[in-house]
Amino acid sequence: MVNDSATGAASGTGSDGVDVFEEHRPVLLGVAYRMLGRVTDAEDVVQEAWLRWSAADRAAVREPRAYLVRTTTRLAVDRLRRIRSRREAYVGPWLPEPLVTDYGHTVADGAERVMLSESVSMAVLVVLESLSPLERAVFVLREAFGLPYGEIAETLDRGEAAVRQLAARARRHVAERTPRFEVDPEQRRKLTERFLAAATEGDLDGLLAVLAPDARLVGDGGGRAKAPLRTITGADKVARFLAAISRTPIPDPEIAPLELNGGPALLATSGGRPFAVFALDVADGLVRSVYIVSNPEKLAHLAR
Structure with a gap:
């Protein structure tokens, strides 16, 4: 060839x-x-x-x-x-x-x-x-x-x-x-920090303040980890789901912001091992989509 x-x-x-x-x-x-x-x-x-x-x-x-x-x-x-x-x-x-x-x-x-x-x-x-x-x-x-x-x-x-x-x-x-939006990097960083604080504390009002009214949450557990089997739509439902999982007991948890796929994201680890990634689609000063990847096969490379 x-x-x-x-x-x-x-x-x-x-x-x-x-x-x-x-x-x-x-x-x-x-x-x-x-x-x-x-x-x-x-x-x-x-x-x-x-x-x-x-x-x-x-x-x-x-x-x-x-x-x-x-x-x-x-x-x-x-x-x-x-x-x-x-x-x-x-x-x-x-x-x-x-x-x-x-x-x-x-x-x-x-x-x-x-x-x-x-x-x-x-x-x-x-x-x-x-x-x-x-x-x-x-x-x-x-x-x-x-x-x-x-x-x-x-x-x-x-x-x-x-x-x-x-x-x-x-x-x-x-x-x-995939509608296109102009996003200011500094605005995106601050919004990610607010989302992180509200999500980790299970702050329902804080989550509603950063989510777009038609926000959606897509989870990928691949049948190997807990994740919603259907897309969750609407700020209230997304906020309640995030608040609920924040109360799940996890040994030695840590959540850190990072950039994934060119956008803001959060990496959740337990005992230093990745167990979930939260990627955010941000536009107009609000979080429009939350993507949660918890399938361990898709997180193994992050441990490297």
């Missing part, structure tokens, strides 16, 4: 290709995570891409980045098709695996800061789940990474006209389901 049409630099330094691959790893992880919504799956796909790269005739690869992005995308599309049936049988709502985007050791780093964009937010990733694998690939490559349609068409082995149609359909689908 050598790129015989792209132009550019030679395959780079290092006879084993490690330097070149590591240079592009952040981009590859960014593509794979957006395609799959799981850090662990993204890492597996990038590892597969490395095996393909290490076995390739790299002297014939004229543009390593294009080759690696194409390889990673195709692997991610194949994996997404395989795991779709598992997600259809998932217990309760399915949420993306939380991605830390404010720590130096995460895939958020790299020359282009590929993970710090709107397309990695919880809200957008949830919507991307409703796209077909090809629509999702086109959206990710075009909207998140700005690849030209011709390169996307080559990556997916489709005609450029067909790719443009897929892009328009995916863009329209995402826009209809």
Whole structure:
């Protein structure tokens, strides 16, 4: 699967290709995570891409980045098709695996800061789940990474006209389901602190003061941890649910704010081990959505 049409630099330094691959790893992880919504799956796909790269005739690869992005995308599309049936049988709502985007050791780093964009937010990733694998690939490559349609068409082995149609359909689908709001970072930080104080104290009035009237709460326990099996809608119901879980006895609890998926979030630990993540969708000075991930499989990477 050598790129015989792209132009550019030679395959780079290092006879084993490690330097070149590591240079592009952040981009590859960014593509794979957006395609799959799981850090662990993204890492597996990038590892597969490395095996393909290490076995390739790299002297014939004229543009390593294009080759690696194409390889990673195709692997991610194949994996997404395989795991779709598992997600259809998932217990309760399915949420993306939380991605830390404010720590130096995460895939958020790299020359282009590929993970710090709107397309990695919880809200957008949830919507991307409703796209077909090809629509999702086109959206990710075009909207998140700005690849030209011709390169996307080559990556997916489709005609450029067909790719443009897929892009328009995916863009329209995402826009209809994820309204955009301008959020001031300082306002968001203060609102997160108020939410944290009210949630940890079980302060019903405090929660109602920071929740939008039509706020919703989505929980993902995957059948492995306690979580609501349906979306909770309405500020009063969301506040009462949060106040109730704040009274649950937990040994050696600690809650800390951090940035997940480019937005404000709270990490809850017990004895130093993560047991829940609260990600917030903030707009117009209020919390519009609360995403709670408690499935232990989706939190294991945070312990690292």
